[in-house]
Each structure stands twice: as structure tokens, then as C-alpha cells.
Amino acid sequence: MNSSWEIVVNGFDREKMNHTETILTIGNGYLCTRGSFAEKMEGQNVATFMHGVYDDIPVSFTELANIPNWTALQIEFGDESFRITEGKLHNMEQRLDMHAGVLSRTVDFETSSGKRAIIRFSRFASMAQRYLCAQKLEIQPINFSGTVKVVASFDGQADNLGLIHWNVCGQVVEANRAILHVKTRKTNVDVAMGMILGTDPEATIEQWNLEGHPSLCVVQDVSPERVFVLTKKVNIVTSRDSTDPVLSVNQMIGDCSGQSWEELLTSSVAVWERLWHDCDIEIDSEDDAQLIARFSIYHLLIAAPYSDEQVSIGAKTLSGYGYRGHVFWDTEIFMLPFFSFVLPDVASNLLSYRYHRLAGARKKAQLNGFDGAQFPWESAGTGEEVTPTWVPHFADPTKLVRIWTGDIQIHITADIAYALHMYWKVTGDDAFMAKRGLPIILEGAQFWVSRLEWNATESRYEIRDVIGPDENHDHVDNNTFTNFMAQWHIRLAISMAQWMAVYDHEGWKRLSARLNINEQLLTSWSEKADMIYIPQALPNGVIEQCSGFFEMEQVDLSHYAGRTRSIQEIFGIEEAAKIQVLKQADIVMLMYLFRELFPKDVIQANYDYYSPKTDHEFGSSLGPAMHSLVASWIGRKEEAYEHFMRAGQADLFDIRGNVGDGIHAASIGGIWQTIVFGFAGLIIDEIGWNVHPKLPGHWKRISFHFYYQGQRQHVEVTQEGGTDD
Amino acid sequence: MNSSWEIVVNGFDREKMNHTETILTIGNGYLCTRGSFAEKMEGQNVATFMHGVYDDIPVSFTELANIPNWTALQIEFGDESFRITEGKLHNMEQRLDMHAGVLSRTVDFETSSGKRAIIRFSRFASMAQRYLCAQKLEIQPINFSGTVKVVASFDGQADNLGLIHWNVCGQVVEANRAILHVKTRKTNVDVAMGMILGTDPEATIEQWNLEGHPSLCVVQDVSPERVFVLTKKVNIVTSRDSTDPVLSVNQMIGDCSGQSWEELLTSSVAVWERLWHDCDIEIDSEDDAQLIARFSIYHLLIAAPYSDEQVSIGAKTLSGYGYRGHVFWDTEIFMLPFFSFVLPDVASNLLSYRYHRLAGARKKAQLNGFDGAQFPWESAGTGEEVTPTWVPHFADPTKLVRIWTGDIQIHITADIAYALHMYWKVTGDDAFMAKRGLPIILEGAQFWVSRLEWNATESRYEIRDVIGPDENHDHVDNNTFTNFMAQWHIRLAISMAQWMAVYDHEGWKRLSARLNINEQLLTSWSEKADMIYIPQALPNGVIEQCSGFFEMEQVDLSHYAGRTRSIQEIFGIEEAAKIQVLKQADIVMLMYLFRELFPKDVIQANYDYYSPKTDHEFGSSLGPAMHSLVASWIGRKEEAYEHFMRAGQADLFDIRGNVGDGIHAASIGGIWQTIVFGFAGLIIDEIGWNVHPKLPGHWKRISFHFYYQGQRQHVEVTQEGGTDD
Numbered sequence A, B: 001m002n003s004s005w006e007i008v009v010n011g012f013d014r015e016k017m018n019h020t021e022t023i024l025t026i027g028n029g030y031l032c033t034r035g036s037f038a039e040k041m042e043g044q045n046v047a048t049f050m051h052g053v054y055d056d057i058p059v060s061f062t063e064l065a066n067i068p069n070w071t072a073l074q075i076e077f078g079d080e081s082f083r084i085t086e087g088k089l090h091n092m093e094q095r096l097d098m099h100a101g102v103l104s105r106t107v108d109f110e111t112s113s114g115k116r117a118i119i120r121f122s123r124f125a126s127m128a129q130r131y132l133c134a135q136k137l138e139i140q141p142i143n144f145s146g147t148v149k150v151v152a153s154f155d156g157q158a159d160n161l162g163l164i165h166w167n168v169c170g171q172v173v174e175a176n177r178a179i180l181h182v183k184t185r186k187t188n189v190d191v192a193m194g195m196i197l198g199t200d201p202e203a204t205i206e207q208w209n210l211e212g213h214p215s216l217c218v219v220q221d222v223s224p225e226r227v228f229v230l231t232k233k234v235n236i237v238t239s240r241d242s243t244d245p246v247l248s249v250n251q252m253i254g255d256c257s258g259q260s261w262e263e264l265l266t267s268s269v270a271v272w273e274r275l276w277h278d279c280d281i282e283i284d285s286e287d288d289a290q291l292i293a294r295f296s297i298y299h300l301l302i303a304a305p306y307s308d309e310q311v312s313i314g315a316k317t318l319s320g321y322g323y324r325g326h327v328f329w330d331t332e333i334f335m336l337p338f339f340s341f342v343l344p345d346v347a348s349n350l351l352s353y354r355y356h357r358l359a360g361a362r363k364k365a366q367l368n369g370f371d372g373a374q375f376p377w378e379s380a381g382t383g384e385e386v387t388p389t390w391v392p393h394f395a396d397p398t399k400l401v402r403i404w405t406g407d408i409q410i411h412i413t414a415d416i417a418y419a420l421h422m423y424w425k426v427t428g429d430d431a432f433m434a435k436r437g438l439p440i441i442l443e444g445a446q447f448w449v450s451r452l453e454w455n456a457t458e459s460r461y462e463i464r465d466v467i468g469p470d471e472n473h474d475h476v477d478n479n480t481f482t483n484f485m486a487q488w489h490i491r492l493a494i495s496m497a498q499w500m501a502v503y504d505h506e507g508w509k510r511l512s513a514r515l516n517i518n519e520q521l522l523t524s525w526s527e528k529a530d531m532i533y534i535p536q537a538l539p540n541g542v543i544e545q546c547s548g549f550f551e552m553e554q555v556d557l558s559h560y561a562g563r564t565r566s567i568q569e570i571f572g573i574e575e576a577a578k579i580q581v582l583k584q585a586d587i588v589m590l591m592y593l594f595r596e597l598f599p600k601d602v603i604q605a606n607y608d609y610y611s612p613k614t615d616h617e618f619g620s621s622l623g624p625a626m627h628s629l630v631a632s633w634i635g636r637k638e639e640a641y642e643h644f645m646r647a648g649q650a651d652l653f654d655i656r657g658n659v660g661d662g663i664h665a666a667s668i669g670g671i672w673q674t675i676v677f678g679f680a681g682l683i684i685d686e687i688g689w690n691v692h693p694k695l696p697g698h699w700k701r702i703s704f705h706f707y708y709q710g711q712r713q714h715v716e717v718t719q720e721g722g723t724d725d
Helices: A015-023 A244-257 A261-279 A289-303 A329-342 A346-357 A358-367 A413-426 A430-452 A480-503 A505-515 A519-530 A567-571 A587-593 A600-613 A623-632 A637-652 A665-679 B014-023 B245-257 B261-279 B289-303 B329-340 B344-356 B358-367 B412-427 B430-449 B480-503 B505-515 B520-529 B567-571 B589-593 B600-613 B623-633 B636-651 B665-679
Strands: A006-010 A031-033 A048-050 A054-057 A061-064 A073-077 A086-099 A104-111 A116-125 A132-141 A146-153 A166-176 A175-183 A190-198 A203-208 A211-221 A228-238 A280-283 A388-393 A400-402 A453-455 A460-462 A682-685 A688-691 A701-708 A712-717 B006-010 B031-033 B048-050 B054-057 B061-064 B073-077 B088-097 B102-110 B117-124 B133-141 B146-153 B166-174 B177-186 B188-197 B203-208 B213-222 B226-237 B283-284 B388-393 B401-403 B453-455 B461-462 B682-685 B688-691 B701-708 B711-718
Touching: A006 A015, A006 B261, A015 A637, A031 A116, A031 A430, A054 A623, A073 A116, A073 A132, A086 B261, A116 A261, A146 A228, A166 A211, A175 A211, A175 A244, A190 A211, A190 A244, A190 B048, A203 B146, A203 B213, A211 A228, A211 B203, A211 B401, A228 A244, A228 A261, A261 A329, A261 A701, A261 A712, A280 A289, A280 A665, A289 A329, A289 A637, A289 A665, A329 A413, A329 A453, A329 A665, A329 A701, A346 A358, A346 A430, A358 B203, A413 A430, A413 A480, A413 A682, A413 A701, A430 A505, A430 A519, A480 A505, A480 A587, A519 B589, A587 A600, A587 A623, A623 A637, A623 A665, A637 A665, A665 A682, A665 A701, A682 B213, A688 A712, B006 B014, B014 B636, B031 B117, B061 B188, B061 B261, B073 B117, B073 B133, B102 B520, B133 B146, B133 B261, B146 B226, B166 B203, B166 B213, B177 B213, B177 B245, B188 B213, B213 B226, B213 B520, B226 B245, B226 B261, B261 B289, B261 B329, B283 B289, B283 B520, B283 B665, B289 B329, B289 B636, B289 B665, B329 B344, B329 B412, B329 B701, B344 B358, B344 B412, B344 B430, B358 B430, B388 B711, B412 B430, B412 B701, B430 B480, B430 B505, B430 B520, B480 B505, B480 B589, B589 B600, B589 B623, B600 B623, B600 B701, B623 B636, B623 B665, B636 B665, B665 B682, B665 B701, B688 B711
Parallel strands: none
Antiparallel strands: A006 A086, A031 A048, A054 A061, A073 A146, A086 A104, A104 A116, A116 A132, A132 A228, A146 A211, A166 A175, A175 A190, A190 A228, A203 A211, A280 A701, A388 A400, A453 A460, A682 A688, A701 A712, B006 B088, B031 B048, B054 B061, B073 B146, B088 B102, B102 B117, B117 B133, B133 B226, B146 B213, B166 B177, B177 B188, B188 B226, B203 B213, B283 B701, B388 B401, B453 B461, B682 B688, B701 B711
16 A cells, blocks of 8 residues: 555644535545544534435525534543543554545544543544445544444434534434434425444443434443444445335345445445546655545545436535525536546436436526526536525625626536537437437537527627636626637537437437527528637747736736736735736636647747736636646646646645535546646547657656456556657 | 413424423523423524523524523333334323423333333423423333433534534533533533532443533333433533633532532422512403513513623523524513513613623714614624514525614613612612613713704604514604603603702713713703604594505405415515504503503503504514503403403413424513503503502402512502492
């Protein structure tokens, strides 16, 4: 076992506690549980989130409901509770084994009265049985004999940072088992969870059937010669999976009672091994790159919906409260390349999520007076827009700030089409494209065509009053990214229509009839797409981000070195919108997405213009990976590496200070892209794939696999094998 | 015991459940507990509120935090839980004895398997020992023998309608005792609560020391010959009362362990008897008047801060979540007359609350650019403005409505001065007036003088852009009520300054120096007050409510008979502001407050103009009592009675449908006034008091006591003794 497979946190630092909880999250794509302590600890944000288990809230409409904690263990040595902040903490190590998907924690602890013990916790969410989680507790007394009590309970009043989403429907406590049945208060999603304990035969179990808090209290005499060992197998099922979740859980508990903790773990590890066989990236280097790569892949793997096409991955995965589990373009543009290349079934599920939510997108288009399907900027259970319109101001929570992204950050619809197209190119999944891709692409194109605004003076179509990727500038006209994506999307729709007319003629007749699409219409779309205005370029090829951007004041960001806040926070929201400072890549991102379409010197000119104007440190976490990718593409190896490390350290070392809210999902998806598309230089084109490696100077080797058209491929690039063209 | 001392609710009606919880609230002026069931019941809003225990929240700034439930009892017959919705409910009666302050509930219940028992619950909050509450449970098996388990617990995750305000700091469970220590998350108010159980000697008690949920499980064999009896004595102390609440509670539990439930109840009932001796109103009539009177007084008595001058009574008393425990003018104008006349010590506490919050009022004035002290429209812990500026729209919660009352409903400052003046007139408490009244009155006057706006064209002072009592009309200029109150307040300040210069010359020198007040300034105040514009009157004396009111469209409310919503809801907020429909008395209220200053025919003309334009049914609950009072004053006995009954039935019978949110505190204060000042016609003038009775035709007698200048007075009026002048 190489240390690059493990995240190890030594000691206890209250300041870093919430960051640690996030990065040590475990999961199996069905649920994720933050790496909080099993015992209560003030200030920790204990949470288990399950895909699709949303409940309604004010202002932000909906959020993933933190389900009752399945890991809670209350430990008593006589009349002293185990709390690392009381008594003496001799040593503590938390260790996340990403290869096996197991989090363990070893504590060398002495109570106030001097009882010392080594306490070891382990937990995993089974990759082999999605409804199964398991936990083990071992207590090795060092210098005392006496009674240990351990209470294992479910808390029916689980809350989201103080807000309770649950009603308790029922519970059972008997022998060594406990079952809790809760239901979300507004959306009526049932969650049933059961536990079965394995104890020393000498231990006794008290049944504390307190309403809302079913608990089992294990009592055992211990000594240095007599270790306490408790295993807890937990099954969790929702009404999304079963018509009778309580019955299902009851059966599952029975089923797993005959299997040991080790057997269950072995099954899970076997699946993890298959996953890593497909997904791992090996990097030979002396830096943290290998750890960063595996950390990023690990967090994508625990959040991936392996067998659910009704959910997608939120902007903070399932690892924290940030963005309330809402789904953004982060999924399609940042995470989907990973899945399309290495886990195409998951990519198919994520894209199907959008397909199943076309009704919400149609509703949004209709409410706004447009045709077709306009996907929401933030999406959750229903597929309707769930972006909050007002949020508390970051500096003064008594003031409200109007959030416009849900109204006018419209490029998301084209981003989804882009992801669909990439998935299809890589996988060759024609059936999916015909059945689910085409409706999304065509109805999205209908939206774009109806959204175009004719400028009679200039004889061109414009798209006014939008927000592009760079959210520092809102209410802008003709954002190049948006206009280009709209144009590309409409043209894609036309070519895919032509493709489908050949691929599945009967299907096309039905689909085109349903959508009222015919040859003449497609011709008119093509003419309109040709007339979409793409903003002016400078003589050297630098393209204006949006109308009027070049006239805005320029600010030298080097004057703000050492700052600890974003430029938007320093200038204020309104002033920041008037200067040439970007929250994240905008034109640079466009150049990356369509890097084959732009001459390299144009890409370079735009990179050189916009990158120094971008708030890489405290702007969007979506930015660094994109800049790394473009820097690689134009041969700026050092900058590519610098941006890669910035992205890689964001979550691992919390350099933005907000990882307590959850993993930056777009960033980790972007990190995978920087390695595969950037440093290894993998390119898919019309005839297949090839690589143009741009390894950082001190890296020796990158090796990984992917699937192309259903066939497993291997890429291994070294310094010698690199080209620098 | 007369039935007019009791509120009795028979059977179980889920629709009326939340209303019943509110009206059956018990309390002792330190805390109140809603009349929810001891066992869990979905949909009930279990709550105990304590004066001054606020915690911060978004949008509405602060709210009273529901403390951990001290009444929770989980009852098990073998493996069957006691829930009235499972099994068979043969009979249920809830009975609030307002004379003794005891709520009891008797349930004849049969489990699904056929075990039948009579279960009787009783609870009270001790009027004799503010930190003490007590509960008793008796279970009489009818047709079975077996084991009964009863779990008594505190829940450290108590929530306010889903929002948790508490962190658990510690707990103890041993023998027959349990203690829980919690702290509000934002304001760091500690609450410690302890229970000690009294059980049958044959019963056993299991200690379930589950973190956050300390519980005692009582197990006993029962039979028709062997009744189960459990008593629970509870002590609750906050860090507002003790530097070590846990220690205090621990001592108190010890102290009361030697006293029986009956002894504790007897002490409490003795105090209740003294209270009723002073506060009761006897009404001889065949209608519900006697019950309405006692119900209103009871709810004032349980919410009255008897020994705390740092708190006031919120608009929903301590009986529900409505208005989040915020304090409005409801206290000073509607409730304070009751306290000033019958419990002057409480009145002094309530007025002292405002005195101690002058800093908040000064801050508000300063923030708005004014002098002196401007009291907040909604007040809570700090005395700063806590009116939410935006709230969800009643018809579409995704839309926000701007609430302007915190910005411009400014008459509150004069309302407080009015209450102070009345308190002083009735009690003759010169020391209080000099020490605490004068600063409030003078600094309030400083606010008013700085708030006046000079209209050079008309050569007069105006007060523009306000909301008067009638909140249907906002952003109005020269609201007569506000202008008149401002003028009266400034003149009161001048006369009280003159009074104090004589009463306490040295004190006056210090106070006037601190406030920079001298003779010349007072003269200028007098001149300014004289020049305040009081809007035009029609030839018959009808005064315009605000500038432009007479030009607004008139709407015949009789066309909207049978409606179930307010006129504001029917027309919408903006349209309702453009028509002559009032949410509540405005000019009519002014006439009542200064009834000695207006000729009776002017009062009558204004009543006849405005009353038919007022939404008596679904407008403000503050309105009916005021209309009853003015109707009495002008001899409209039937209308006076009709409005009295409308006010009286509002809470008792939930005719507005929102009593689940709490008692309408202004309405019950107004009801007391309708009887004492309206029907009995009590008047205080410069030389003393006298009565001008206007008894409803079918009432035989009203009898009550009050204190005038410290002396107990008795009023008894009958039909014969009435005058109709």
C-alpha cells in the first residue's frame, strides 16, 4: 500500500476540523457520510446525504436532507464519557484508505481519572451492496479494568445545520437490532434504517426504545486482557428504492446477520479494486500529484450514481452542505469527461437525469416566454429552477443580495448539449444519443432559436442581458461564450437531426413530428445560427468577453497580492462588475472547449490577455483547472503545473477556506481533465484518439486507462514519449 | 367551582388541535407551555417559551427559542405505545382550570390488542415558585394486568417549527433524577432543567443516559387493582437568573424532593387565588361573557413578568410561534391598562423594559438621522429594531413582500409615552415617573421634534411617509393618528418636565443637563407642537385619516359578506392601499385614546364614517375591542356588544383561524378594556375616578376591583346603576 492511496490526518486541530470531515468523506454512490467523529463533538457538521433525498426549504427551494446519523456511538468508561476534548488525548490518527474505501481512526486517550485506552473506529459504505454501511469499534484498555458502555443509536431529529427535515414514523428496538423509519416533512420521502450489532458474547445489550432515538446500549467488562469489540451493520433504504423501506431494511438486516464485518468489507473492496482498475491514474513524480489525482478520482467515485438515472452530482458532491445539493453545469462540463471516458454507464445515468427533467426545462422556457427546453441554472429533484433569487449579503447578512444566475445564466442548456456530444463521441453510444440525446439537443436548440434577439441596425442576432461563466459581470450583452455556445448548439442540433434521420428513420419521423421540426425549419435555424453575433476581436485575435468589456477599467491584480478575499469582495459586487477582473475563465474556457477550432496563436493571445485579469486565488474554484488545460495546450508547462497544483490543493489543503462546506466537485473533475487532456494531451477527433503529452518537467510518467467506443485503452506517457510540437 | 372558570375540550379533532394547544396553555409569567399532549402527536406544536430567552435567526433577526419539552412522557403497554390515533379512543377530555392554573386530560383508551385504561395527566407551572413545574400521570387499567413502561425525558434538540436553537452542554441521569443543560446557539443563553420522579415503591427506574436526551424509564406491573402513578417535578433555570443554572437546578430538585405534588400545587393555587382576588371580573349574564373575561385575564396573568423588568409580553404572549415573541405597541396600548389598573407592579416591569432599552431606541433614531430615542416597531432582547424587512408573500411564498412597518410605523414611540402617562395617572407612582418615565418621554419628544418636516408653503409641520395604525395604507403623509400623538407627546414632555422640576429639582437638573434641555428649548418645542398639521375635517367633524384618504375610492364592504379572507388579501396589497378600506381602527382609535378631548358628536361622526369601512372580520385583531369601546362611549350598546363578542370569540373559538400561532394578546387586553372602560364605563380624570355604565341590555351586573393611587377600589354596576347620559 502506497501512501498516495491514503489521506492521513494526525492529531486534532479544531480549526481544520470541518475541512477534515469533508475530505475524509466515505461513500458508495448511493450515499456519502462525512468523516465526522462517531462520538458527539461540538462544531462538527455530521452529515449523511443520499442522492435524490431532497426536502423543501424557504428561499433556496430544496436541499438534500441530512439523514439520521448511522455512525453515532456514545462511549462511557464508568461515569466518564469519551470526548477527546475532556481528559487527555495522547495521540489521534485518522486514515482514509481510498483504495479500499475505508475510514479508520485510532485514538490513544486517557480519561480525566486516568483510564487510558486505544480506541479504534472503522467505517465503510459498501460498494458491493449499495444499501449497506458498516462500522467497527475496538477499545483496548491500557491501564484499567472496568465497565464500558457503548450506546449505538439513530437520531430521528437529524438536522441540516439546525433545520429538521424529518418526521419520525416508527421504530423498533429488540435484542441486538434497532430500526428507525423517518419521512421528509415536505416531500414525503421515506428513509428506513436498521442496525444489527455484533458484540462479545459476555456483553449485555440494553434496549433503549426512546421515541425518535432508538438506541442499543452495550455493556461489557473490559481489561487490558479483554478488548471491547463492537461491529455495527447498517442498512438504509428509501422510498425511492422500495415500496416498503421498513420491510426491506428488516430483511436486509436479517440477510447480513450471517456475514462477518470482514466478509462484508471484502466484498466492498473487491468492487473498489475493479473501479480503480478502470479509473486510476498513475503519476511518477516527487510531488503530491499522485495523491491529488487519486483524491480527486476517489471523491468522484463515492459520489457517482452507479445505478440511478434520476439523480446527478451536486456542486459539492455528497460531501457537505454547500449549494444544498443543487446540480449546476459543474456536472456536465467539469465532471462528465471523467465519467464519459472511464465510467460511461455513470455518464449515461448523469445525462439521463437531464433527459428525465425535460419537463422542468420546458416549463422554465415557457415561463420565460421561449420555446423548447431551457435547463435551470440550479437543478434538483423536479428539474425546475431552484436558484435562490435573494441570499444574505456575505458581509452583512441582514441585507439581501439579488442572485440573477437563475434568471439569466443561460449557457447551461448548451453545456448539457456539449456533454452529450462528448459522451457520444467517446462511447459511440448511438442508441442513447438517438433516444435521449436528440430530444435534449433539439429542444435546447428550440430554446436558443427563440431566445435570439434580432438587431435590425446591425443585421445580426444578439443575446442580451445574460451572465457568462465569469459571474463578476452580470446583465451583459453578447457574452461571447454564450453566443458561441448557442450557435454551436443550434448547428449541432441540425447535424444530429441529419444523423438521426439516417440512423433511425422511423424514430426521427416520430420525434420530428412531436417537435414540429422539418427541413425548412432546420434550414432557417442554420441561417439564424450564421447570423449570431460573435463579439469583436482585437487585431491579435483577442476576443471581447462581452459587449463593452474592453472599455472597462483595467486593474493590476499584482497590486492586490497577499489578499485573503476575492476581488469581488474587496471591490463590492457592483464595482467589481465595472472592471476587467474575472471571477473565472470565460473566453479562456471557450477556447478550451473548442481547442481544435481556434488557431493556437489566438488561444495564446486570449490566454495572455485574460489570465492576468482573473482572480485565480479567490475567484471561482472552476478556474484553475481550465487555465492549466489551456496553458498545457499552448505549451506553458510551468503555468499549467502551477494552476494544476492550485486546483489540487484547493480541497486537500483548504486553501480557499471553505472545504468545510464540501468538496469542490468541478475542481476535482477539472483536475482529472488537466492530467488526461492537459499533461497527457489526450485528444479525441473524427478518426480516433491520440496524445500530445506536455508533462511537467519533473514528472516521469503518467499512466491511465479509458474506454473508447467500448474498448479499453491504455495511455502511458513519459518525458521521452512527449512531444512539444 | 363554576364552569366559567374552566375551558373544557371534549374528544379529539385534528383540525382544532393547534387551536386547542394554544388556548390550553399554562404558565406562571416566567414560562408558558402550550397545551400539547405529553405523548408524541404528529402535527402538534409542542412549545415552552421563557421570557427573554431569544436566539438569533435569519430575516426576522431573533425569536423566542422553544426550550426542551419538560412534559414529554412516552407510555408503553407491553409492546404497544399509547397514541390516541392508534387503538381506540373511547373518550377524551381536556380541562383547563383557570382558577387553579392546572391543565388536566383524561383519556379512556384501548390499545389495538384490547388493553383498556383510564389515563389521566395533570400539569401546572407554579405561581409560587417561578422555576418549578410539575406533572402527574395516573393510569388505571380497566381490563388487563401487565407491565407499563413510562419514559420521561428531556429533548436537547428542541426545535422552533424545525429550527434547532440549542447546543447540548451536559446532562446527568441517576436514580430518579435527570438534568439537561443546553445553550442557545447564537445568543449563548443557558437553560438548565432537572426532573425528579416520584413512583410507586414497586416500580423500577432505568437510567437511559442517551446524549442529548436524558431519560428515565419507569417500569411497573399494573392491574385493575394496582394503579400506576407517576409524579414529575421539574425545575428550569436560565443564565438570566443564575450564574450557575445547573447547580441551581440541582439544588432546587433536592429542595422540592421532600414536598409532595399536592403540596406544591397547593402553594401555587394560593398565589392564583390572590391574583384572582385582584384581577377577576364578575359578569352576570346568560352568554359567554364571564368565560371570555376570565379567559382573557387568565392569558394575561400567565404571560405577565411578575419579577423581571428586562422583558415584555409579545404579540402572541408566550403561547405560540406567531411574531416570534416580538414585542409591539400591543403591549402598551392594549395590555398595559389591565396591568396599570390591577397589577401595577407588572405594569412597572413592562414599562421598565422600555426604559432599559433606551440605548436601542437611541441607536435607531441615530441610524435614521434623528435625535433622541425612536423605539422599534418590533422589539425583543436588545431593543433594536427586529421587524423583518422582507417576508414571503401569503399567496406565493416564493415571492417576497417588503415590510415597511419597521421603517415607518413610528407612532410606537408616542404609544409608550401614552402608556407611561396612564400608569402614572392611575398609580400615582411619582418616583417611577421621575426616574424612568421622564427619560423615555423626553428622549421620545426629542425624536419627534427632529422628525417634524417643515412645509414652507403651508407654514406648518408635517410628518410624511408613515404607516398609521391602519396598515392597509402605507407610505402615507400626515396620518392624523401619528401627527396627533406626536403633538400630544411633545406637549406631555413639556408638562412633565415642568412637573419634575418641582417634584425632584436636583434630579431634573441632572436629567435636563444630560439631555441638553432648557426653558428656551421647551418653549420652541411648544411652538413647534402648535404648528403640527392635523388633517382637515369635514363639516360634520369627520377627520381625514391621512392626506388624500377622502379622495380614495370607496368600497361597499357589504358586497363582500361571507368572505373568508381579509379585504387586503382579496384586493392584493397594492390595490387595497388605494381604497377606503381599513385593516383596523385608526381615527376611531385616536378618538378612544383621547375620548375626553373630543366632543361626543365628533366621535360619533368619525365612528359612523370609518366603522363601515373597516375589515372587522379579517382585518387586524386589534380592531374589534376598540370599536366596542367607542361604540359604548357613544351609546351604541348593540354594536359595542357585537364587537365585544367578535373579540371574545377570536381566541376562544378561533374565528380567524390562526390561534394555533398563539393568543391575540392585544385582543385579550382590549377585551378587558371593553368591559372596564366600555360597559362599566370607568373613567380616570384629574380628580379621581367614576363610572358611566353602558351595560349590554341582557347583562345583570359587572363587578371588579382595581387599584387607584395604591388603594384597592371596587366597582359594581348593574342595569339599575347604569347611566345613559
